[in-house]
Amino acid sequence: MKGKLESLVDKNNLPAHIVIIMDGNGRWAKQKDLDRISGHREGMKSVRAVVNGAKELGVKNITLYAFSAQNWKRPKVEVDALMELLKHFLEKETEKLIENGIRLNAIGRLWELPQEVYKVLVNTIEKTSKCKEGTLTLALSYGGREEIIDAFKEMMSHGNIAGEDINQTNFSKFLYTSDLPEPDLLIRTSGEMRLSNFMLWQLAYTEIYVTKTLWPNFRKRHLIKAILNYQKRERRFGLTGEQVKKREVI
Numbered sequence: 001m002k003g004k005l006e007s008l009v010d011k012n013n014l015p016a017h018i019v020i021i022m023d024g025n026g027r028w029a030k031q032k033d034l035d036r037i038s039g040h041r042e043g044m045k046s047v048r049a050v051v052n053g054a055k056e057l058g059v060k061n062i063t064l065y066a067f068s069a070q071n072w073k074r075p076k077v078e079v080d081a082l083m084e085l086l087k088h089f090l091e092k093e094t095e096k097l098i099e100n101g102i103r104l105n106a107i108g109r110l111w112e113l114p115q116e117v118y119k120v121l122v123n124t125i126e127k128t129s130k131c132k133e134g135t136l137t138l139a140l141s142y143g144g145r146e147e148i149i150d151a152f153k154e155m156m157s158h159g160n161i162a163g164e165d166i167n168q169t170n171f172s173k174f175l176y177t178s179d180l181p182e183p184d185l186l187i188r189t190s191g192e193m194r195l196s197n198f199m200l201w202q203l204a205y206t207e208i209y210v211t212k213t214l215w216p217n218f219r220k221r222h223l224i225k226a227i228l229n230y231q232k233r234e235r236r237f238g239l240t241g242e243q244v245k246k247r248e249v250i
């Protein structure tokens with residue numbers, strides 16, 4: 001059944017792509033006097049809630065920042081636990097993703113993942129590759145600067161593009177996100193006002209929503225609140241408010 005909050009969502013103005021910096025697992029655990037790993041485990045429930053919630057709301061693309069290129073520097077026990085949780089999530093959720101018609105995608109330096117995690121990831125990506133209802137992208141061993149460097153290297157070695165011909169359209173084809181729409185809405189949980197090396201290229205005109213809610217407490221209603229807030233914004237893309245109103249736009 002649709003709740004009251006959900007009925008307020010304008011289905012004609014849904015973000016085509018929501019990206020989320022899932023932050024605050026450690027702080028959630030600390031509040032409860034638990035170890036950080038319990039926070040990460042609890043955070044997996046929020047991942048499920050958001051993936052299912054997005055599907056119910058009709059949001060076609062969700063990208064979750066799950067592990068940054070810089071997160072490798074965390075204590076080994078924490079990194080190992082995060083990798084184990086990821087593997088477990090993929091093994092457990094593959095059937096559910098297929099049932100819901102959700103294709104799994106991944107961005108980042110995936111080759112840096114432990115081999116057994118990489119294998120399970122590729123397996124889920126392959127098994128869900130024909131799903132058409134929506135796409136869930138996991139950013140793993142991901143960094144925005146790393147992505148731009150990787151794209152540039154790719155373009156230099158395979159692009160066959162002369163320096164003077166480089167433009168935003170042909171360069172962005174080499175980014176990990178080349179088959180995804182531009183993100184309309186960025187959500188960051190736990191209140192931090194920074195990008196932490198996430199989608200530095202793609203976020204150029206993305207609407208930003210930061211909530212104090214810690215990631216393990218984040219549920220569908222929080223997603224709806226973020227969307228309702230997004231729907232009140234005026235996106236200008238550098239134009240004047242008057243131009244936007246007259247729809248001289250985009």
Ligand code: IPE
Pocket residue numbers: 022023024025026027028066067068071082190
């Ligand atoms: C986000 O929660 C999960 C990852 C970065 C992998 P944190 O672990 O960063 O939680 P805080 O920021 O310490 O609360």
Ligand code: IPE
Pocket residue numbers: 021022023024065066067068071192194196
């Ligand atoms: C960003 O969170 C990375 C992920 C959510 C995976 P961090 O907790 O690593 O970011 P900082 O260190 O607070 O900037």
Ligand code: MG
Pocket residue numbers: 023024025
């Ligand atoms: Mg954090």
